Amino acid sequence: IDDGDVDDIHRYRGWYSDSPFVIDSKADIKDLTPNRPLIGQEMSTGYPDLDTGLPVLRYTRDLVTPQAWVGQDAYPGRDPAVFLEHNRAVTKRWAEQLRFQRDERTAGFMLFSAECWFAHSYDARRVAPYPVYGAMREAWSPVGLALETARRRFYAGEEIETAAFITNDDEQFRDLRGLTLRAAFVDERTGKEMAAIDDVKVESLPYYATFRQPLRLRAPETKEARPSMSLVLRLTDNKGEVSRTLDRVEVFAKPVPLTVPMVNSSAATLSLGRGLRQFVNEARVFQQITDDLPPNMEASRSVLLIGAGDSLKNLRPGGRVRELVEQGATAILFSPGKSIVDLFPNDLSEVKKVTGEYADYAPSAGTKLTEGLRAMDIKWWGRKDDWRVFVASSAHRLKPNGAARELIRFIPSHSYILAERVPEQYMTVLFEIPVGLGRVWVCDLDLEESVAVDPAARLLMLNLLCAAADPSSTKNLPVVPSHQESLAGRRKPITK
Template structure:
């Protein structure tokens, strides 16, 4: 039952409170819409950012259908009745809330038993002395926001039972924390400093599971399973809450979950527990040969503890576990004793539907189907349902903390303690899971590289270090990432690594985790073909895995780009121009996005395999339609290209361009990467390289690789002659690479390419009957005219041109004495085609063209597809023309024109790769027109 605070009267927590008019509220759930990341964030003007409009409408509808004004409810009371038997007084009773957002006060039979701040930590409350036979009532007051006036009712300190356990900043550590006035510090707890993770719009409600655990007074509390490849070390805690000593026997057994076969078991110990004694005992299993847990091989076991007294079972505790080891050794990640390159994708829609077991299972299956072996929870931990699905499917999980506060000011001590407590609870809840392979403290704190003083950096670093000490103490079996975005070379380049990290003992984590938005905000993948990524980010001998390597976000509704980036930052316009808008055919954007995503993945595997131990491509769930619906979720083209690039064994081509002429030779290098899932060396390997037009093979060549050891790459040159006669003027074909092992195909990779007959490419189809005039000294123009078969005549100067029906072609502006003569020629009825005339065009057309910027643009997009200039071309054709092993390009510069003047028409558009725009006027700094008609 739920009672909004404005409807509550009297003592709502009382057992006899009249709740006849209370509303029914489902638990677990928020009473407001799930509002997280792009699926819930809003643009200016409160317009939804538009990654998944269907989900947005469903969540709005869910909350509007409650019988109370959910959207306007800032606080509410929950009431729930529990009927107990007569013997309840002889039992031990624990009330457990896995998560309440955001501020909660819990009452049992009218008595307040706990205050709590934060949504990511559980509350385990002993109600043994309060519960009674017959009817009992649990009441929970929940608030969405923290306000100063609440401090009289709700303690701002952490729950008493957690305070000693999680307050892990030592007195010595506190003395190391220096004070500095260059950054704001808070003495009081502020609402924004309470960890919200991914969730915005002030979430409210009992949003995780609730259980009432009834046991005997002597019981098993918990265990901690630390596996090896041949057994496990186990810490088990059990207790006697009775008033008398208890002679008990604790046994265990480990059983294969799939087959029921006993792996091992026996006596843990026989002991007399004193009254109120809580005992932790560590034991080691015998040497065994378990089936190991790993990606796509989710061999699970059930470990069961049984507490006996005189052969009577007092308590049992069972949980699924797996035998899996993980470590960092030098610059490698070691999984089950073998180096492992993580083919990860970040993230899944666990923040959209945290309780949907079927959706969680579906997404783990999709990950493996698309060759993704790992994911990251990204700003918020997954629910039990999603973590169970990962364990059972065999997907590695990087569990991330919920609060990147250090990007900003320094919060109060209470806020820091809440963050640490939440992180401790997250670790404790998940440390027995085989799927968890990394603890990531937080997302993009970046305080080491911001503009704050060294003293502030040190203070924040020491606070983070204490949190990491807690994580390492609670689970020393897994690597820890200090900050998802941190990499050591960012400090060494600034000359502050020794000053900050070494001199003060700051924990920088076990591996570097640089973020990059290549092909989206940052430069395209072609800028990294020669090892530039590793040169910039890698520290020799230190492990590196970027957990947020992004290529942008299509919409789950239609595969067009997410609305916010389209309108606020014009990000997708860089790749497809006007075809990014919502009235366009989604095929253009998703085709380009898919190609760039695949190329980025292949670059990392081909170029950076030795200097990284994997990556998490971002954002995985945005590459599927209807990503919130288990019955409708389906892959976009990006997902299918991801699947190809993430094949464990992959042949990858270093293609600097996509356009090839008949009669030429396709020259490139083919790298063969062996990340075999069974860790095997592969023998008798060949790669069959083919240019194809559908099922027709145009050209073919075989490369022999012999033996390729596991976790290595081999590179061989390809020189593939293209026939002079390809059978068509233009072919939208593919380069296909088939990896053969002992005559059997084990991998296939494909690249879309354009093959063209030179006669087609250089035919003057739009030349008309005009006479072309070229300056005698303009060698480039004459060469172009000859190449395209244009009829032309030469003159020594523009002034020498006679008649009004001619077309002046200028390719070398320095050959023009004065552009006033060109202007006069045009006024007299002539036409001019100016190719790469640069700033001279501003002189020629000062009323129409405002400026010119030289810039090698990789992509040009069509504004007027129907124009003769684009005859025979498709919208995605004008991009990445080969320039040897230099960055491929499509234009040498761009103009800023008066777009409101009807005398000039922008035929094409081009933008630099760019990040966030502050205002629409910023477009002038990064975009313009490479081709216009006036």
């Protein structure tokens, strides 16, 4: 069958499906269009409303599509800057990735809808660009620059092994020579350069070629907790600037080791992963950390940390862990999978494997669990030995009338669905099941992979341990406005 010479791929990265922060476009294209060139006439990263900058209401109201990426900040009345920043970041990275991974396979592609890159695009007097416009000007520059690492959070003084991709699509079809590449961290408020690498020489770059230049970056020292910065790549020749691009990053102050424990509680670890166990030991949250379960009399001041490799047999009725929880202990189960569904069938309906890029802490906002967190802190966590950035590999769905309560909400990326399937999209990556005088917390967040890498993951892990040591930390959870209430513009949750 002769079905033509070129494949036209349709993709909605960072909108209906996983974003380029976890998807390798080269592998994606290889699987989709093996040994054939491609074009892309329908490749989108979502639709900011032309008047408000929020997601186009149809998707928020009927499909809960943008809620998978920005949670409650998708609704009317919220600050559009949150969604506009998401749209900027995913669109820029995808455009860059499609370009430096083209490998003689592309025959032209475009991202749409470009009209959504502007506010009031229908009014010549009021038209103004959204942030994505400037990002796309950089991504589509005749000589393209792109940062390899997907991480956007770093520690002060941290050294980052990464690279810059340089693509020569010079409009005069020229080979380029005698180039100099510079990378610098720039304070967003003052425009001051805070740290930079030595200039890197790029002697030759043929037309239409892409060159990967290895870089070793060092994040600047800071006295602030977490200043926002731009990581700027700048390419010059003997005549001046050839190209530049910037990515928004945060630099976190180095954690200060504690000299005394944070709480008057003890922790017991069972089958805990190496990364989490090391963190628990070094964080000095607890008075005592052991591999043995405490006596019953210590239950109320004990936290049980149970790793993914545990069989959970001791959590069954009559088991030792179950007894301690019933008498007041808090047990945190890390990524227990289907085992916890089998143990609590009246409360949980299923578990699914996911590549969760974002989770919404609205169900526990204002509690110890979220202390110090910002709206997008549970998003795109750096990971150990993994170029991708995401926060969870599994998620559970709670039964509507069960005893389990969501603490951190997760909605997977999805496209057009029937109205009756919308409730199925609401899942959770951290939830609580009351058991006797105590509670079981199930954490599907990939803290084992991220706690030693991403500063926001570390902050959440500290909160998790401190909140677990306080039996009353989830006594008064906020009531998140319902979907209909949120559509009507209600913002502040009610505490129950």
